[in-house]
Amino acid sequence: MTIREIQKILDAEVCCGEELLDREVHTACGSDLMSDVLAFVKDQAVLLTGLCNPQAIRTAEMMDIVCLVFVRSKVPTDTMIELARENDLVILSTKLAMFPSCGLLYENGLRGGSRI
């Protein structure tokens, strides 16, 4: 699935990374707990989170995550967008809550990451 498809499925706004929307996403993870995200290796993953702070961007950076989706209409600050741009990270913002967001992506074929 591409990031563009994710954007359409979640009816999300693109906060940054418009030029990277055709990148492929293989797995997904939904969590507000960054240490849980850091515990599992994911390949070209999208992270769905309600945690809208710089550490969500940092976590994505460390994990090589390609796309971050903020659920429940959360919008990143300029500092966060700058940090995301430095790391070629796409940020989307959807009005949907966490559960329906994950459900819709799962329904469309996206699956969770793998344990190492």
Place this chain on the structure above:
Amino acid sequence: MSDAIVLKYDVPGDDFTRAGEASSDIKQKLRKMGIPPEAIRKVAISMYEGEINMVIHAHGGQITVEITPEDVDMLLEDHGPGIADIEQAMQAGFSTAPEDVRGLGFGAGMGLPNMKKYSDEFSIESEVGVGTTVHMKVRF
């Protein structure tokens, strides 16, 4: 060890928004050096968790990173409160982090277990009232 590159970082305490800058810098340097991505990710995650711990628990600290052709060696030192029971601290889910840190996405008791999981060598020494030293190595 003439091929080793040594880098030192001061991790500022109490500024949670800046936690991760050192790990980010190392990650970029390793990428430029052409180190395998899987090893870079292991270094980045284990060091990032260490940085977060320093900010949450120890008012910051110092990280010394030594990059050799074979591995990355990380030494994390702080002069924080120390850990009374290391065995307990290493258990997944055990945390002494304050409630406000949990609201920031951390403090779930996964930091030290993640650091051990992602490093090929891991050791921790701590003395209450003196500080904590963590040593980690990731091989290429």
